[in-house]
Amino acid sequence: MNKLNLIIQREFFAKVRNKSFIVMTFLSPLLFVGMAFLIGYLSNMNKDSITKIAVYDQAGLLKNHFKNDKHTLYIDLSSLPFKTAKDTAKASYEGMLFVPKVNNIQEIKDKVEYISEDSPSIEFISNIEDVIDSTLTQENFKVSGIDSKKIEDAKVKSDLKLAKYSGDESLKGLNEIKVAIGGLFGYLIMMFIIIYGNFVMRSVIEEKTNRIIEIVISSVKPFQLMMGKIIGTSLAGILQFLIWAIVGGVLFFMASSYLGMEAGGSAGQVAEAAKHAEKMNDFKSYLLEIQNLPIATLITCFIIYFIGGYFLYSSFYAAIGAAVDSETDSQQFLLPIIMPLMLGVYIGFFTVINDPHGTVATVFSIIPLTSPIVMLMRIPFGVPAWQLILSIVLLFGTFMLVVWAAAKIYRVGILMHGKKPTWKELVKWLKY
Structure with a gap:
């Protein structure tokens, strides 16, 4: 356990002390906020033409x-x-x-x-x-x-009213909002997996190419080294995401406040705001509906699926990094990993929105490779507890199975050099 902690610390500090990591951590929020306001500024320029x-x-x-x-x-x-x-x-x-x-x-x-x-x-x-x-x-x-x-x-122009069996009034477009909220969480998980999963793979390839791995493997088990890289990189990634959220939020708030003060003196905008008072009331109604969503369940499940999904896919990335000698050689193995993530996004947006409790949406929210994305899109609609529990158990059970298989590939692959492995050879390594 002490060796695992040392590897986690080494991977974590190796990432956060890297100059490119530090620069991108603080520069990225500036770029994103600046880009958002640049797009807004250019859009306003076109409005006057x-x-x-x-x-x-x-x-x-x-x-x-x-x-x-x-x-x-x-x-x-x-x-x-x-x-x-x-x-x-x-x-x-x-x-x-x-x-x-x-x-x-x-x-x-x-x-x-x-x-x-x-x-x-x-x-x-x-x-x-x-x-x-x-x-x-x-x-x-x-x-x-x-x-x-x-x-x-x-x-005649009709206005269909929506209501629940309890007698409470419902709102139009609420399904789209629910999918958008769940989709945002699912998209964050997918981007985190792709970005930091690649970090894990590059770290393994780099150490393998520099032959450092041969020295490290003499004192620790391959499984400990693989898990240390996954956990250490994930902690560095979570730290970076938190800094992005805080710095980006502060910058966006400051920029919005500044622009809002400038716009506040415009009589035209005041009149425009008064004109859209009814729309603002509708907006408040939507906010109240959003507050009635299972926010606590959604956030809790986001953390659970975030951890499970990242660990599951990072095991794949670590195994690929151990099996190849360069990033170019890894391309043939990356597509099968990314495809389930993309499938989850498409299933979520094109199926959950129309039939959140249908067979397709339910099955793909339980399958471990797509559940971190699809299940988060279904949760705002209300998911039976047994489906949620089954999905989480299968996710972490599959993670343990993949870690076991990835560790076997990792154990053999990290000492292999000069040969591009095939899928057939990877299967053979699982038997060693």
Whole structure:
């Protein structure tokens, strides 16, 4: 046990005293916060830009139906000769809408063109098509003698209310919020596994390449060395994550407060806030619903699955590091490890959101290789205790089995040099 503690301490301090570790620990929050506000700043710059669109309507049916807004300005050039209007649009406008003269109004729907050098966005095309459809529909009503106002008055827009059997009111989009919360925890686990699992693998490869491992292995058991690397690296990673969370949170709060003070004097923003008071009430309702979620269970399970999932996958990474001589040789073994993690993310977002208690979501939340991600997405919806217990038992049971198998590969692989192992050879090493 003393030897294991010494290895853990050695791996931990070797990581935290590394210059690149120290620099990235304190630089990463600055980069992430700076990037977030840079994206916000660039987005606000685009909000003030106005796109000018020329309209050349020979039929005279549509030009008055394109309405200007704060982002788009439509300019009628129909009085100019077509070539002059086209040259003007090419030189000074984003593009030109061309409506040809037709004999029948029905012909317009397939003959309107948008002329520009750059392809327009799908949203822009959809908006133009909506205007054309609406205008032509109204014209058809007039031709057919149908009162369009009566049709509009007869239309009904429903607002479906959601409620629980207990009588309490429920909110729309709550499932998406639940999946997002569970998905965030699952995504953190996946990123931690990939980043720090690679650290474990690189550490093993480095010591193996430098032949340091041959000296170390003479005084400790391979299993102790492997577990020491996994635990020591994980502790360094947890410390780095905590520092990121604290420093990033402080920086984000300071930047938000500063920008908020600057924005506070804007009368326009005050009016905008008053305008969206109803939306803020809905936001408060969602916050109350989130508070009713099993937060304590979610956080507790996050810690359990975090530890179990990381130890499980780090054992794979350690075994791969022992089996190869360079990171290049490790690529053939990494894909089967990463695939279950990616599968868990896809299962979570595309299955749990629609059927959190269905067979697919339930099975993959119990399978150890995907349970750290899928189960965390299911917990906000409420998971039976037996499924939760079974999933955790299988996760740590599989971890013990993988550690045993990885230790066998590790024991043989750390002393192997100059040969790229195959999957068949790895299976043979398990029998030694």
